[in-house]
Amino acid sequence: MPNAALEEAFAPFVGQDFGPPEIARDPVNEAMIRQWCDAMGDANPIHWDAEAAAKTHHGGIVAPPTMLQAWILPGVRLADPDRPPSDKQEELHALFNQHGYTGVVATDCEFEFERYLRVGDRVTAKATIESISEEKATALGIGYFVVTRTRFENQDGELVGSMVFRVLKFKPSQPPQQASSGDAAPAKPQRIPAPRGHDNGWWWEALDRGELMIQKCSQCGTLRHPPRPMCHACRSVDWEEQPSAGTGSVHSYVIMHHPPVPGYDFPVAVALVDLDEGTRIVANVVDCPFEDIHIGMKVECSIEELGGVKLPVFRATS
Numbered sequence: 145m146p147n148a149a150l151e152e153a154f155a156p157f158v159g160q161d162f163g164p165p166e167i168a169r170d171p172v173n174e175a176m177i178r179q180w181c182d183a184m185g186d187a188n189p190i191h192w193d194a195e196a197a198a199k200t201h202h203g204g205i206v207a208p209p210t211m212l213q214a215w216i217l218p219g220v221r222l223a224d225p226d227r228p229p230s231d232k233q234e235e236l237h238a239l240f241n242q243h244g245y246t247g248v249v250a251t252d253c254e255f256e257f258e259r260y261l262r263v264g265d266r267v268t269a270k271a272t273i274e275s276i277s278e279e280k281a282t283a284l285g286i287g288y289f290v291v292t293r294t295r296f297e298n299q300d301g302e303l304v305g306s307m308v309f310r311v312l313k314f315k316p317s318q319p320p321q322q323a324s325s326g327d328a329a330p331a332k333p334q335r336i337p338a339p340r341g342h343d344n345g346w347w348w349e350a351l352d353r354g355e356l357m358i359q360k361c362s363q364c365g366t367l368r369h370p371p372r373p374m375c376h377a378c379r380s381v382d383w384e385e386q387p388s389a390g391t392g393s394v395h396s397y398v399i400m401h402h403p404p405v406p407g408y409d410f411p412v413a414v415a416l417v418d419l420d421e422g423t424r425i426v427a428n429v430v431d432c433p434f435e436d437i438h439i440g441m442k443v444e445c446s447i448e449e450l451g452g453v454k455l456p457v458f459r460a461t462s
């Protein structure tokens with residue numbers, strides 16, 4: 145049943161700006177760009193090598209487009225629950241909270257980039273509450289999707305890019321009632337299967353067949369795991385696969401108690417295993433008292449179904 149009082153109260157927010165535009169504290173600068181590229185592993189010289197960038201059609205250093213939001217993000221603010229709302233978006237969230245829709249989760253974010261930012265440009269961001277959905281039933285509880293759009297402009301008012309950000313404001317669902325005696329026990333949650341993409345699907349498919357494979361660079365022979373498109377040693381994208389014998393030793397491990405992710409029986413031993421072939425893999429160690437697990441312990445792999453997903457697990461070899 146939609147919440148008519150809430151819907152009437154939030155309707156005027158649609159189309160409103162959050163507040164005055166936000167202006168970047170600092171102009172686009174090489175130091176922030178370099179820091180970002182270091183953190184993200186972006187080695188494109190158009191972002192940090194002035195000489196190389198000058199020879200490109202950019203004519204000089206440009207900021208990575210994906211860095212757009214960084215120019216206007218404020219520093220870390222300590223959360224003060226008693227602080228009054230400082231803009232329309234916060235007012236809107238407070239309104240949802242008053243009606244019991246206290247949960248919030250970001251669901252997706254889309255960027256569109258129109259032009260590169262150059263050193264010295266100054267970014268202005270204008271954020272608007274674009275739409276609020278009808279009431280939806282979700283796994284988290286009933287709620288409303290709130291879509292905001294932020295337009296980023298340079299100092300000349302030219303559109304640099306835009307970001308569409310969607311959150312779900314929801315009424316957290318009540319924990320399920322304890323099954324009364326005689327009722328069937330609720331199904332045990334399964335593990336979330338790993339996403340299978342172009343670069344790693346083959347590895348999971350091999351596991352499904354009961355084979356533990358290792359990716360090997362066809363150029364320099366370096367082994368790598370987890371599967372990825374490029375060799376970290378020679379940057380070749382040519383690769384082949386080779387079966388692993390499944391033997392190795394514990395390089396490091398933790399006994400994980402928290403957070404209680406569904407599909408696992410906690411505590412669980414998670415090890416970084418040095419495979420004898422010369423690469424490493426993260427997997428569970430099973431059938432071994434936690435106090436007996438130690439660095440250097442010899443282990444052997446077996447491929448088993450854990451929580452509905454086929455996975456390599458390791459046991460101590462005697």
Ligand SMILES: [Zn+2]
Pocket residue numbers: 361362363364365366375376377378379380
């Ligand atoms: Zn290589």
